[in-house]
Amino acid sequence: MIQQIYPQVNHDYQYELNKDMHLSAAHYVPHESAGPCRNVHGHTYFVNVTIAGDTLDESGFLVNFKTLKNLVHGQFDHTILNEHALFQSGSPEDFPTTEVVARKISEVIQAELDQLPGKPVCVQVFVRETPTSYVVFRPKKVKSNG
């Protein structure tokens, strides 16, 4: 069981859910400035995603916890992150650093949430790469046209 205190995120939604996951994956950072991280190596990543919204679905869910696990653990566990299309553009914005992994997870989840009638939002993704290193990604709020 994963037990950790995560940073809080401010929002005005009534419901907030959090899902913890862990996954084993290999990666490398494809730039000479990354030092030893240029070499393929592995981590057990600990991920926490925070979803918020005001409207529950017919099951009483904001979003099914299992949907979140499938999107993250199901896609990345026991893989080489660099081999995913998400991380292959060659731009530093798409290198599989902790920062980018957190942002990509947020984007993948939000794309799924956008299909749900209640339109929940992913407000925070926490990714711990090592016992001493983690990143928190919070998407900027999308401005509405109304």
Ligand SMILES: Nc1nc2c(c(=O)[nH]1)N=C([C@H](O)[C@H](O)COP(=O)(O)OP(=O)(O)OP(=O)(O)O)CN2
């Ligand atoms: N801003 C970032 N810096 C580093 C990243 C990253 O993704 N974003 N990644 C790495 C390496 O991939 C490495 O896996 C993690 O580095 P580090 O925290 O230095 O790992 P250590 O276990 O050696 O940490 P210590 O606290 O020194 O034991 C590097 N930097």
Ligand SMILES: [Zn+2]
């Ligand atoms: Zn690493």
